[in-house]
Amino acid sequence: MPASALVHTVLHKDAYPAATRAADWRLHAACAGLPDETVFAHRPKPALPALRACAICPVRRRCLETVAPAESWFDGVSGGRLWRNGKEVRIPTDLTPEPDLAVDYPDHP
Numbered sequence: 001m002p003a004s005a006l007v008h009t010v011l012h013k014d015a016y017p018a019a020t021r022a023a024d025w026r027l028h029a030a031c032a033g034l035p036d037e038t039v040f041a042h043r044p045k046p047a048l049p050a051l052r053a054c055a056i057c058p059v060r061r062r063c064l065e066t067v068a069p070a071e072s073w074f075d076g077v078s079g080g081r082l083w084r085n086g087k088e089v090r091i092p093t094d095l096t097p098e099p100d101l102a103v104d105y106p107d108h109p
């Protein structure tokens, strides 16, 4: 699924029927409502709000599997990491988000 579809679903979740919402892991994304400038940031500092959201996101694994950053040459935040052209961008230690607080859900349906 293209990242734009992921964002569309997250940002427009009220447009989807209740049954679809319940089954769609994307609607549990902690980054829902964040602006594209942070979710698709190319540099660490603008990506921080999205990276902080990832730290508490219950669907982090699904996000990473679906976006498949390396295969899709993804630019932006997915699965708790910042990617540029599908390669992980190192986050300077002075910008590192809070420690990983993510709940390791078994895998949201």
Ligand code: SF4
Binding pocket: 029, 030, 031, 032, 050, 053, 054, 055, 057, 058, 059, 060, 061, 063, 064, 077, 078, 079, 080
């Ligand atoms: S892992 Fe991060 S980018 Fe992916 S849905 Fe969760 S908060 Fe958004």
